Amino acid sequence: MADKKVKPKGRKKKRITPKQNLIKGIFKENPTFVLVLGMCPTLGVTTSLENALGMGLSVVFVLILTNGLIASIRNIVPSEIRIPVYIVVIALVVTLIEWMLNAYLPDLYDALGIYLPLIVVNCIILGRAEAYASDNTVFDSIFDGMGMGLGFTLGLSTLAFTRELLGTGSVELLNITIYEASVAASFLVSPPGAFLTLGLLIGIINTVRLDREKKKKAIMDEKIRVALAKKAAKKKALEAQQNQEPTINLKEVAF
Amino acid sequence: MSDLLALAFTSFLVQNIILNQFLGICSFLGVSNKRDKALGMGLAVFFVITLSGMMTWAIYDFILSPTAFNNNTDLTFMRTIVFILVIAAMVQILEMAIKKFSPGLYSALGVYLPLITTNCAVLGVALLNIQYSFTFVETIVFSAFTSLGYTAVIFTFSFIREQMVKAPIPAGFKGIPVGLVAASIMAFIFKGFAGLI
Amino acid sequence: MKKTLYFAFFLTITSVLVTGIAYLGYDLTAPIIAANRDQKIEDNIALLYSSDDGFEKNPDQEDNDYNEKSRKYTDNVSGNIGGIYEVLNTDSELEAIIYNVNAQGRNGLVYALIAVDPYTDEVVGVTYYLHGETPNIGEKHTREEAIVTLLGQYINDVVVDEIAGASVTWGAINEMFSIISAHYIDEEVHING
Numbered sequence: 001m002a003d004k005k006v007k008p009k010g011r012k013k014k015r016i017t018p019k020q021n022l023i024k025g026i027f028k029e030n031p032t033f034v035l036v037l038g039m040c041p042t043l044g045v046t047t048s049l050e051n052a053l054g055m056g057l058s059v060v061f062v063l064i065l066t067n068g069l070i071a072s073i074r075n076i077v078p079s080e081i082r083i084p085v086y087i088v089v090i091a092l093v094v095t096l097i098e099w100m101l102n103a104y105l106p107d108l109y110d111a112l113g114i115y116l117p118l119i120v121v122n123c124i125i126l127g128r129a130e131a132y133a134s135d136n137t138v139f140d141s142i143f144d145g146m147g148m149g150l151g152f153t154l155g156l157s158t159l160a161f162t163r164e165l166l167g168t169g170s171v172e173l174l175n176i177t178i179y180e181a182s183v184a185a186s187f188l189v190s191p192p193g194a195f196l197t198l199g200l201l202i203g204i205i206n207t208v209r210l211d212r213e214k215k216k217k218a219i220m221d222e223k224i225r226v227a228l229a230k231k232a233a234k235k236k237a238l239e240a241q242q243n244q245e246p247t248i249n250l251k252e253v254a255f
Numbered sequence: 256m257s258d259l260l261a262l263a264f265t266s267f268l269v270q271n272i273i274l275n276q277f278l279g280i281c282s283f284l285g286v287s288n289k290r291d292k293a294l295g296m297g298l299a300v301f302f303v304i305t306l307s308g309m310m311t312w313a314i315y316d317f318i319l320s321p322t323a324f325n326n327n328t329d330l331t332f333m334r335t336i337v338f339i340l341v342i343a344a345m346v347q348i349l350e351m352a353i354k355k356f357s358p359g360l361y362s363a364l365g366v367y368l369p370l371i372t373t374n375c376a377v378l379g380v381a382l383l384n385i386q387y388s389f390t391f392v393e394t395i396v397f398s399a400f401t402s403l404g405y406t407a408v409i410f411t412f413s414f415i416r417e418q419m420v421k422a423p424i425p426a427g428f429k430g431i432p433v434g435l436v437a438a439s440i441m442a443f444i445f446k447g448f449a450g451l452i
Numbered sequence: 453m454k455k456t457l458y459f460a461f462f463l464t465i466t467s468v469l470v471t472g473i474a475y476l477g478y479d480l481t482a483p484i485i486a487a488n489r490d491q492k493i494e495d496n497i498a499l500l501y502s503s504d505d506g507f508e509k510n511p512d513q514e515d516n517d518y519n520e521k522s523r524k525y526t527d528n529v530s531g532n533i534g535g536i537y538e539v540l541n542t543d544s545e546l547e548a549i550i551y552n553v554n555a556q557g558r559n560g561l562v563y564a565l566i567a568v569d570p571y572t573d574e575v576v577g578v579t580y581y582l583h584g585e586t587p588n589i590g591e592k593h594t595r596e597e598a599i600v601t602l603l604g605q606y607i608n609d610v611v612v613d614e615i616a617g618a619s620v621t622w623g624a625i626n627e628m629f630s631i632i633s634a635h636y637i638d639e640e641v642h643i644n645g
Contacts, residue, residue, distance in 0.1 A: 038281070039277075039280035040278055040279070040280050040375040042280075077462075078462065081459050083343075084343060085463075085466055087340065087372075091335050091339050092470050092473060095474055096473075096474070098335075099332075099478065099480075099485070102481065106488050106492075110582070113584065114379060114386070117335045118278070120339055121372075121373045121378050191275050192446060193439070194277070198435050199431075199434070199435025199438070200432070206426075206427040210426055210427050211427075332474055333471065333474060336474065388556060388561075449586075449589065
């Protein structure tokens with residue numbers, strides 16, 4: 001399971017600004033919709049918007065702490081035992097956050113149930129620790145963690161909003177009812193509805209992304225075509241010019 | 256005895272770990288596109304969950320719980336950390352053991368074993384055993400049948416996904432989205448088991 | 453060899469650090485968690501007997517009167533009495549005795565406060581303050597309609613109506629009442645007159 005990491009020699013790491021780091025986690029590499037990681041809590045706690053936001057923000061905290069901690073010890077930990085050490089650090093952070101929630105927000109703790117300790121095995125956290133925090137500075141890692149966590153929260157909230165709105169007819173947040181309707185498709189708050197909503201959402205977002213990529217590619221192709229055509233035209237003009245020149249050269253040589 | 260049968264039935268069908276409790280979804284979506292991959296993963300998960308369920312229960316009962324050591328200690332606060340370490344260590348040992356004693360089995364299952372450490376289902380079942388205050392026999396039954404439920408669902412699902420590749424699906428929905436929609440239909444079917452017990 | 457020793461050393465230091473930090477965190481938060489739980493029970497007792505109507509918990513209730521004897525009354529692994537509280541009415545007379553019981557349901561323990569009238573041996577109040585039962589199935593047992601059927605029954609002969617598909621929750625509620633009944637009879641809680 002533990003293999004030695006070999007850093008490619010002579011390649012300078014490209015640094016991206018913290019803001020780009022943050023945005024990347026929220027949109028381009030959104031853990032829920034693009035990377036499809038961390039599915040268990042996504043389906044399990046999205047029956048209400050409050051629970052989803054609570055879970056998402058907890059994951060943001062956990063990610064910031066674990067990424068920061070692991071990035072700060074990345075040079076001390078021997079490479080062979082880094083996975084168990086990372087796991088222990090993550091488990092410790094999650095346990096502490098669990099107790100904090102139980103003490104100060106007990107309703108949220110009861111609502112999240114078993115999904116709270118399961119943040120330990122959430123693919124996102126170990127994945128980012130292994131892929132990013134073990135190679136980058138504390139500062140970068142913290143922003144990456146924040147970005148991923150906020151992206152995860154965005155994904156959870158979108159799903160929860162859809163499920164709660166269409167499934168129970170009203171959306172409640174901190175005792176404010178945002179919208180109330182009189183009809184609801186109540187199967188959406190049950191397990192089958194979770195799968196269905198998530199599948200449709202990912203499908204729609206994928207379609208939009210593919211569309212955009214196609215358009216980008218089309219524009220790119222167009223540009224390349226125009227450039228090639230220009231090049232070809234230039235080449236032709238050059239050739240035509242060269243065809244007239246040899247006669248002059250011969251005369252010069254003969255001189 | 257009938258309690259155990261009811262428990263087995265419930266954990267296998269009614270409260271199916273994938274379609275009802277949402278544990279183990281990442282691997283479910285990732286590995287279920289080919290029949291043999293799905294079966295391999297399912298069997299590996301079965302081994303790991305049953306063994307780790309028993310092991311974590313034993314460690315909790317004999318070391319961590321308040322009733323160990325004559326009611327003198329309460330080490331429940333180390334529960335999550337100890338459990339995940341036990342699971343990671345057990346997966347490692349299991350992989351080495353299978354490699355040594357049965358190379359055939361290893362070539363079928365071995366690739367998936369390291370992935371199972373971060374499978375929500377394993378830690379989830381371990382924690383549920385404690386939450387439901389099971390006895391040792393109940394733990395074995397619950398862990399075994401829950402993981403069999405996982406195996407059954409992932410294997411069945413692989414058949415569906417293999418067929419779906421041949422269907423004309425819009426490009427944005429190919430792969431995971433349409434898989435999730437199919438899973439929702441399966442979940443509907445399993446919902447019907449709820450009134451049986 | 454040296455490397456393995458170094459690894460072992462590193463891992464030991466890590467485990468000691470982790471255990472230490474975990475214990476610290478536990479020490480800091482456990483009292484708050486316990487206080488929250490007590491507060492929740494207080495609030496739920498107030499639901500049954502609110503202080504606005506003049507009811508109050510008996511401040512003189514001797515702690516060892518009931519609680520010392522509220523050990524497990526069943527052979528099952530789950531289910532016990534978490535506490536017993538006396539409620540006084542406006543004339544400072546004993547109005548009811550509230551049992552804080554729990555029993556194993558489908559999704560974890562089901563916690564309930566059950567109020568018994570010690571003069572008439574009848575169930576006079578039930579509220580479930582913590583449970584994880586399946587919504588619309590087991591959870592139906594915790595709703596008003598189901599609770600109303602329990603009120604007025606004799607504590608030693610409570611009959612709980614069954615709901616289709618919620619047999620585990622039904623079993624938990626039965627267990628709670630049998631625990632209370634066992635304690636009630638054993639400790640002769642009934643008061644004459």
